[in-house]
Amino acid sequence: xxxxxxxxxxxxxxxxxxxxxxxxxLKADGYGxxxxxxxxxxxxxxxxxxxxxxxxxxxxxxxxxxxxPILVMGGYYGQAHEEVxxxxxxxxxxxMGQVEGFARLVKSGAVEGPIDVHLKIDTGMARLGVTLKxxxxxxxxxxxxxxxRVTALMTHxxxxxxxxxxxxxxxxxxxxxxxxxxxxxxxxxxxxHAANTAALLRAEARLDAVRPGLAIFGVAPKADGKTLALDLxxxxxxxxxVVSLRDVDAGTPVGYGGxxxxxxxxxxxxxxxxxxxxxxxxxxxxxxxxxRGKRAQIVGAVSMDMSMIDVSTIDGVSIGDxxxxxxxxEGPLGRDFIGPDEMAAHAHTIAWxxxxxxxxxxxxxxxxP
Numbered sequence: 001x002x003x004x005x006x007x008x009x010x011x012x013x014x015x016x017x018x019x020x021x022x023x024x025x026l027k028a029d030g031y032g033x034x035x036x037x038x039x040x041x042x043x044x045x046x047x048x049x050x051x052x053x054x055x056x057x058x059x060x061x062x063x064x065x066x067x068x069p070i071l072v073m074g075g076y077y078g079q080a081h082e083e084v085x086x087x088x089x090x091x092x093x094x095x096m097g098q099v100e101g102f103a104r105l106v107k108s109g110a111v112e113g114p115i116d117v118h119l120k121i122d123t124g125m126a127r128l129g130v131t132l133k134x135x136x137x138x139x140x141x142x143x144x145x146x147x148x149r150v151t152a153l154m155t156h157x158x159x160x161x162x163x164x165x166x167x168x169x170x171x172x173x174x175x176x177x178x179x180x181x182x183x184x185x186x187x188x189x190x191x192x193h194a195a196n197t198a199a200l201l202r203a204e205a206r207l208d209a210v211r212p213g214l215a216i217f218g219v220a221p222k223a224d225g226k227t228l229a230l231d232l233x234x235x236x237x238x239x240x241x242v243v244s245l246r247d248v249d250a251g252t253p254v255g256y257g258g259x260x261x262x263x264x265x266x267x268x269x270x271x272x273x274x275x276x277x278x279x280x281x282x283x284x285x286x287x288x289x290x291x292r293g294k295r296a297q298i299v300g301a302v303s304m305d306m307s308m309i310d311v312s313t314i315d316g317v318s319i320g321d322x323x324x325x326x327x328x329x330e331g332p333l334g335r336d337f338i339g340p341d342e343m344a345a346h347a348h349t350i351a352w353x354x355x356x357x358x359x360x361x362x363x364x365x366x367x368x369p
Contacts (some may be wrong), residue, residue, distance in 0.1 A: 005233035025213035027053035030357040036064035055097040058089040106147035115150040123174040139185040152191035159197035163224040199353035237327030244270035255300025278358035282347035293331025
């Protein structure tokens, strides 16, 4: 993990935010980068706060010494409402049952009130949040619970990286309508936030705070085939080593199921990384790995712990040579780069899944360049 790249990406995001608070999204173990170490670096670099999906993720950051605001966006607390407050996390509420749960804590004397929460509005995601249809009745009931204070409104953009901005514009119109409707009922939060990475880079929905995830880690989403930012740097570099080499004859099957047969005599290298580490099985016979600065195709089925690569055209490969699964490599035969977007395209998925699939059994090392 390149910590200078992480700080650089934060500066890029801050520039695009144009004064809005930057709350970096560190759910899913910081998009696979290791949330505690990432959060410590970003907090020192000036991030205004962090967003997580789960209570457990917020607890992990607090135990790592993070003192900045942490917003728990998933909205599910089970029976652990008191733990949210004990850890000084900021809860998002999506329905009246959650409001009642936090209000009961104040009424019972377990905590002091009022409890500050962010209210999520469903403007078109159809996943979490109060719908515009329900909003009037919801706001009226809020008056019954002075123990809970709505200090911010938020929504989630469903199509921020769509070819056009029309879907986002429509969602923001609904968000404005919700804000007005709540204000008429006396609910006037000081903050509003909606923008994810794509909306931020397209200069949309910046409001008072932004919630970048992918951009913090150096990957810019695409819209209408165009990359939305060119000045981000990939933070993660995934490397392993060649642990076995063998020459195989033409027609020799390789890997489980014999999904690849050598078209001619070939040299096959084995690397100790498989789908349990985050190398998607969908990269079978399609993905690449960098060895000595050149590309080697993944051949045969990616297995749980190992994968095979064809190094027939790469001179001088030996056991112990570095093999780069993601990121850049400069070797004696050249320089090349494999990014998460390329891996995602081969695996028919998205860069988000590629990054978050790197499992916790893969050691993380945090370095300055």
